[in-house]
Amino acid sequence: MIGSSLSRWTMAFFTGAVIFLIAAECLMVAGYGFPAMAAEAPETLLLVHTVTIGWLSLLMCGALLQFVPVLVVQPLRDEILVLPALLCLLAGLTSLLAGFLGLTGMLDTDIPFLLIGGCLLPIGFGLVLWTLGRTLWQARPLPLPARFVAVGLTCLAATFLLGTFFAHILSGLISDAVMIDFRTKVLPVHAAAGFGGWLTFTAIGVSYRLLPMFMLAPDAERTTNHIVWWSGSIALLSIIMGAPVEFILAGSARIASVIAGLSAMVALVCYGFDLFFFYRNRKRRNIELNSKSAIGAFAALYLSAALLLNLLATGTFANHAGALIYLVAFGWLTGLGLSQLYKIVPFLTWLECYGPVMGRKPTPRVQDLMVERRDGPWFVLYFAGLLGGTVALLADAPNLFRITAAMTLLATAAIVIELVLARRLFNVAAAVRFPEGTTRPHLFLPAIRNH
């Protein structure tokens, strides 16, 4: 069979992801962690990892398990490892968060939760890496979008290896003396590999395939696509490998940082040209809500770059790094994630429910599962809250931030409710909702019958 099939556990990854997203947004509304508390406080660590591992990484893993086979036109290898991977990730993250709670003093226990999390998470990510890595390896030579994913997965490995080291330090297995250098010199590498490599570079790669597909835009590889890959890869290599080596040899990482910064800017500029090209040259003039709302995420990406340049130029980076990270995590990555979930969840639900009777019974369209006119305002509210939150962080106004966080929470909850309604086929007219032969999709568990 040419092509791929439905990924059995992608919906379960997505479900876990949105639960952690809602939880993180509730924490922000409640004033838990940054900015109400210090950036290095355990409460902030709990919040950051709820977002980065719980929401963004689970989302990305679930999406890649479905889309890597599409990118390489090959079936997923060793699919049997996916469920153990998910269970390890969920158990590992829960344990890590419990460990952070222990550091806050809220949880008094002798169980070494940080250590357990620091062991289970690498196993979970390792299994995902194995499955996706083998699928990519079997498909060489890789098309360009898949090469982005390959670099992103390499960065994931670097991120969780450094994260595991941190977990060992925080659990006291490695001496505090090492920790001082580790925090100031290696934490930026951990964050850059995670946000820049694993999450951003992978998302860019997948977008090169999905945007033309959704908008019927020309999908032939262009020179700018390759420049984005090369310059982005050089930027990531400079930060992950070059900076530590330069620091060991010369005591600073200035040259590697400059190379990384310039390369990243080249990549972003070229990616901007490509995005403009896709939207400008799309054949499908009536684009769907996911493609419209993604524009907000792309705008947030470029706002982040502008903010970074401004903070560096004014020497205020250290004061406002939190605002920048918030804009990247909730504007670019979460904005794109929610936008694409709005397309992918109904698509997978439709295939699960109506795929088996297609050609035998009349079926509704995928678009009938959602009501775009009703849902568009939620995305507007989300991005409005995001912008307000960024301004609040720049203005050091934690109470204003909580109000704007409530806006993003409300919008996110509404979008998630719409996704649940899509899973239940709520918006499909009752008379045609379940033609004979269809199976009602489970909320997040896979159907027994699968193509």
Added chain:
Amino acid sequence: MSDKPRESLAESVRQSLRMVIDPELGENVVDLGLIYEVSVVEVGVVHVEMTTTTAGCPAAAYLRDAVGSAAGIVEGIERVEVGLTYDPPWTPEMMNADARAHLGFGRKAAGR
């Protein structure tokens, strides 16, 4: 079998295939130009050559089965052979006027 009944049967199959909707674009596979060929190869046997909008599409297996089922319910068809090909790859230009109109395909060109 003379050419006319063959053509008529093939047309009936094409009509039946309009029941099959591409889940991504929400239009039927015939109007989208995903059906490359419908030919009655012998009495009661039809061959359908089809593609999907993108290679590796997760819906490909469903679409191929659906095309087989939709063709099979046409009176006079006893066996259906469905071939899935990506040569040539599908392009949006293969859509007919109905699908183009629904997706807003022609609006920009018409406005020029």
